[in-house]
Amino acid sequence: MFDVxxxxxxxxxxLGLFLIPGPAVLLVLSRTVQGGRKVGVMTGLGVATGDFVHTLFAAVGLSALLMTSALAFNVVKYVGAAYLVYLGIRAFLAKPSDPSLPTLAPISPLRAYLEAIPAEVLNPKTALFFLAFMPQFVHPEKGSSFVQFAVLGAIFVVMSSLYTTAVALSIKPLGRMLKRVAWLNRWQGKIIGTIFVSLGLKVAVQQR
Structure with missing residues (x-):
C-alpha cells in the first residue's frame, strides 16, 4: 500500500512539525505542571485521540466542509475557543486543595484525557491541516483511500503520543523545582488559566 x-x-x-511547539504542547505542559507526569501523559493521549478523530473525519470527507463553508468553520472555531476559555476560567478560579498548601486542586488523569480530546477536535485549524496534509500521501490507485488515511493517522497518533509523553516526562525536574517556589504555587492556577484562555483567543482569531 505504501512504499518505504x-x-x-x-x-x-x-517530526519536523513536532519541533514547532503548538497549543497541544502547551496544553500538555500546563497539565503536567498541574497534576504531574501521569496527567501530562494522559493529556497527550487525549490530544492524540483528537488527532485520530480528525483523521477519520478527513477520510470520510467531513473536514472538507470546514474548507468550503465559512459558516461551518466559524461555528467550530468559536465552539473550540469557548471550550478552551472555559477550561482557563475554571483553572483560574480553582481553589487550593489545602489552605495550608496553596496549590491548584489536582486533576485526575482520566479527566485530563477526556478534556484534551474536545480541545483538539474543536480546533478547526487541525482539521484543515489533516485535510491539506494527509491527501498528499494517499494514492487511490494503491488501495482504499479510507484505509490509507487510517494508517497514516495511526502513525501520526503513535508519534504524537510518544512525543507528548517525552515532553511530560522531561519536565518532572522542572515541576519539582516549581513546587519549591511558594509564590509560583500560589499563582499556579492563574498561570495555567491564562495559558488556556490565551489558547482559546488564538483559536478564535485564526483564519482559514
Missing part, C-alpha cells in the same frame, strides 16, 4: 520512501517522507515531515 513515502512512509519515510511522512515520518520526517511529522
Amino acid at each position: 520512501t513515502t512512509l519515510a517522507t511522512f515520518v520526517v515531515i511529522v
Whole structure:
C-alpha cells in the first residue's frame, strides 16, 4: 500500500512539525505542571485521540466542509475557543486543595484525557491541516483511500503520543523545582488559566 520512501517522507515531515511547539504542547505542559507526569501523559493521549478523530473525519470527507463553508468553520472555531476559555476560567478560579498548601486542586488523569480530546477536535485549524496534509500521501490507485488515511493517522497518533509523553516526562525536574517556589504555587492556577484562555483567543482569531 505504501512504499518505504513515502512512509519515510511522512515520518520526517511529522517530526519536523513536532519541533514547532503548538497549543497541544502547551496544553500538555500546563497539565503536567498541574497534576504531574501521569496527567501530562494522559493529556497527550487525549490530544492524540483528537488527532485520530480528525483523521477519520478527513477520510470520510467531513473536514472538507470546514474548507468550503465559512459558516461551518466559524461555528467550530468559536465552539473550540469557548471550550478552551472555559477550561482557563475554571483553572483560574480553582481553589487550593489545602489552605495550608496553596496549590491548584489536582486533576485526575482520566479527566485530563477526556478534556484534551474536545480541545483538539474543536480546533478547526487541525482539521484543515489533516485535510491539506494527509491527501498528499494517499494514492487511490494503491488501495482504499479510507484505509490509507487510517494508517497514516495511526502513525501520526503513535508519534504524537510518544512525543507528548517525552515532553511530560522531561519536565518532572522542572515541576519539582516549581513546587519549591511558594509564590509560583500560589499563582499556579492563574498561570495555567491564562495559558488556556490565551489558547482559546488564538483559536478564535485564526483564519482559514
